[in-house]
Amino acid sequence: MSTVQAETARAVDSGHRESAVLEARGLVREYGPVVAVDGIDLSLDAGEFLTIFGPNGAGKSSLLGMLGGAMRPSRGTVRIRGAELSYSDVGWRNRVGILSHRGFLYARLTAEENLRFYGRLFGLSDLDERVSARLDRVGLSDRAGFQVRHLSHGMRQRLALARALLHDPDVVLLDEPYTGLDPSAAQVLRTVLEELRDGERTVVMVTHDLRQGLQLATRVAIQVAGRFAWERSAEAIDTNGFESVYHRVVERT
Amino acid sequence: MSLYLRQIGAIVRKDLLLELRSRERMTSMAAFAVLAGVLFSFSIDTATVRPQDVAAGLVWMTLVFGGLLGVGRTFHLEAQDGAFQGVLTSPAPKDAVFLAKTFANFVMLYLVSLLVLAVFALFFGLDVGQNLRWVVFVLGLGSLGFVALGTLFAAVATGTSMGETLLPVLVFPLLVPMVVYGVGSTDRLIAGRPLAEVEGNIRMLGAFALAAVAAGAALFRFVVED
Numbered sequence: 001m002s003t004v005q006a007e008t009a010r011a012v013d014s015g016h017r018e019s020a021v022l023e024a025r026g027l028v029r030e031y032g033p034v035v036a037v038d039g040i041d042l043s044l045d046a047g048e049f050l051t052i053f054g055p056n057g058a059g060k061s062s063l064l065g066m067l068g069g070a071m072r073p074s075r076g077t078v079r080i081r082g083a084e085l086s087y088s089d090v091g092w093r094n095r096v097g098i099l100s101h102r103g104f105l106y107a108r109l110t111a112e113e114n115l116r117f118y119g120r121l122f123g124l125s126d127l128d129e130r131v132s133a134r135l136d137r138v139g140l141s142d143r144a145g146f147q148v149r150h151l152s153h154g155m156r157q158r159l160a161l162a163r164a165l166l167h168d169p170d171v172v173l174l175d176e177p178y179t180g181l182d183p184s185a186a187q188v189l190r191t192v193l194e195e196l197r198d199g200e201r202t203v204v205m206v207t208h209d210l211r212q213g214l215q216l217a218t219r220v221a222i223q224v225a226g227r228f229a230w231e232r233s234a235e236a237i238d239t240n241g242f243e244s245v246y247h248r249v250v251e252r253t
Numbered sequence: 254m255s256l257y258l259r260q261i262g263a264i265v266r267k268d269l270l271l272e273l274r275s276r277e278r279m280t281s282m283a284a285f286a287v288l289a290g291v292l293f294s295f296s297i298d299t300a301t302v303r304p305q306d307v308a309a310g311l312v313w314m315t316l317v318f319g320g321l322l323g324v325g326r327t328f329h330l331e332a333q334d335g336a337f338q339g340v341l342t343s344p345a346p347k348d349a350v351f352l353a354k355t356f357a358n359f360v361m362l363y364l365v366s367l368l369v370l371a372v373f374a375l376f377f378g379l380d381v382g383q384n385l386r387w388v389v390f391v392l393g394l395g396s397l398g399f400v401a402l403g404t405l406f407a408a409v410a411t412g413t414s415m416g417e418t419l420l421p422v423l424v425f426p427l428l429v430p431m432v433v434y435g436v437g438s439t440d441r442l443i444a445g446r447p448l449a450e451v452e453g454n455i456r457m458l459g460a461f462a463l464a465a466v467a468a469g470a471a472l473f474r475f476v477v478e479d
Contacts, residue, residue: 070342071479087478093344104339106267106330108274113267120263121343123256147274148334156334163339 020079021046021202022067022171027076029062029226036062038226039076044219046170047199051213051234052206054223055250060206061175063223067204068098068173080171094122097169101176103160107149111140111159114148115166122167134162139188154185161192172196174205178212186212210246214239222246224253260345264353265360271330272361278323282365285319290372304377309440311377313432315369316392317399317425320362324403325420327354328411337477347474351404355469358400366392384442387451391442394458395435401465402427408476434458 024042028035036059044050054060065071067078069085069092078085080095098104105114115131124130135141138158140151148156157177164172177193178186193216196203207213214220220237222230230249237245272278293311297304331337340350370392373379381388402424410420438454 065479068342070338087474090344090346093342096342098339098342100335100338102335102338104336104342105334106271106336107333108271108330109267113270117263117267118339118343121260121340121345123259123344 019045021048021081022204023079023082024067025077025079027063027066027078028074029059029066029071030074035059035226037066037073040223040226040228042067044202044204046202047197048218049197049203049205049216050219050221051217052204052221052223052228053208053210053213053246054206058223059226060223064098064173064175064204064206067171068096069093070098094167095170097164097167097172099161099164099172099174099177101179103148103156104163105148105156105160108147110145110147111135111151112144114159115163118163119166124167130166134166135159138162138192152185154181154188157181157185158188158192161189165192165196170201172201172203174203174207176207177205178207178209190215210243214242222249224250227253229253257346257349260349261353261356264340264345264350265357268354268357269360272357275330277330278326279361279365282319282323282361283368285322286315286365286369287372289315289319290369290376293373294376305379305443308373308377308379309436309443312369312373312392312439313395313436315373316362316366316395317428317432319365319369320396320399320403321421321424323361323365324358324400325407325410325417327358327404327407332411341477347477348470350477351470351473352466355397355401355404355466358404359397362396362400363393366396379443380445381443383445384448387448387455388439388442391435391438391451391455391458394455394462395431398431398458398462398465399428401462401469405469405473405476408473412476431458431461434461 020043022042022044024040027037027040029037038059040063052060052063062071066073069087072087080092083092085092106117109117112131112135115134116127119127119130135144138161140155140159140162143151143155148159151159161177177189181189190212197216205213205216214234214237217234220232220234221228230245294304297307328337331340367389370381370388374381406420406423409423410417413419434454434457438451438458441451
């Protein structure tokens with residue numbers, strides 16, 4: 001067993017834990033002959049923020065898609081607070097918020113109309129207060145009446161974050177949230193994401209941005225060829241030397 | 254109001270609002286309806302054929318071809334920025350999503366079908382006054398059956414590389430019963446025949462529409478789930 005494999009084997013929690021908010025067991029996703037995710041186990045408690053790095057094609061977005069119920073696993077299970085995700089029962093979707101590099105926004109609806117639309121789908125009752133508070137939090141109160149097609153990319157991404165958090169999900173899944181953002185938009189996003197580390201939510205973020213990813217994480221994994229090739233607690237990571245670790249892990253696997 | 258109905262209402266409202274702002278589908282369907290009515294009126298030699306005798310069939314063909322222009326683009330705006338993925342990962346059940354999108358499409362196509370009727374009444378000299386409300390009812394049933402199948406197969410076609418080209422190939426064979434009973438009813442109602450003569454056709458048309466809606470609601474999740 002290589003050093004990397006041995007370290008990973010110690011770090012991965014493969015047993016069932018009652019306290020786990022988000023749990024995946026033996027997750028596999030196949031696209032025909034291609035295995036995008038190859039038997040990943042995952043167990044995260046409330047307050048944990050897992051950042052997943054990895055090269056293109058490593059299966060990170062597929063993993064996130066399965067964790068969020070956007071795609072069915074070919075094999076394996078996902079549990080949220082102990083309840084296995086069932087595609088016929090959609091109640092658990094209230095517990096998950098997804099922010100993709102695509103915003104899930106309607107270009108010809110205003111920022112406020114987009115949030116109200118999703119709020120109605122989630123059956124939220126205090127919609128006026130929530131929408132107003134979320135727009136304020138992401139700094140878009142003055143753009144509430146603007147159609148999304150008239151907003152900049154950074155503003156759209158902030159609005160997409162407001163949409164993902166509108167229903168106060170227990171589990172937040174972030175797929176490349178920093179893609180295409182200018183420094184000020186990235187700062188707003190980082191501030192909101194830092195607030196997610198409130199000890200109550202569980203966050204999984206996929207990103208290529210090593211610096212941003214390490215700043216927020218409590219745990220870090222490097223996914224290569226559909227597997228977690230390396231995983232650590234953030235406290236055990238030397239931030240300055242992480243880039244070389246990343247390249248080493250990717251090249252060896 | 255139950256959450257299910259509120260979710261349907263939210264999607265219908267959103268779809269109609271988007272259409273009101275983009276006018277993408279209604280414009281193309283309405284323009285097609287008017288142009289088809291005008292061209293069909295020139296294509297008939299009135300010395301040998303009475304326009305009233307062929308009007309019902311042409312009304313339904315215009316409705317089907319025109320409707321396909323709009324229904325085929327049901328998921329076009331949804332695909333932008335992955336918005337439909339947001340709907341699918343919300344707690345809204347897939348059958349509620351289907352019913353909502355079908356209803357929004359029905360509102361649009363029904364308005365177009367009334368325009369088609371008006372255009373043909375004008376250019377073909379139809380006198381539907383006696384049975385107008387029944388003709389309008391038959392067009393409503395036909396529109397409902399059509400949009401139910403069209404919405405389902407538009408979702409199928411959206412996920413393929415052939416896209417909108419594939420939609421008529423999938424839908425048209427299934428529309429044969431609707432066209433047969435729809436044309437049969439409309440033809441006799443336009444000719445001023447008594448309602449009793451077309452009751453059977455109308456019942457079959459209604460059964461087709463209900464079956465299409467039920468089948469669509471049951472099958473939609475298999476089409477959209479990844």
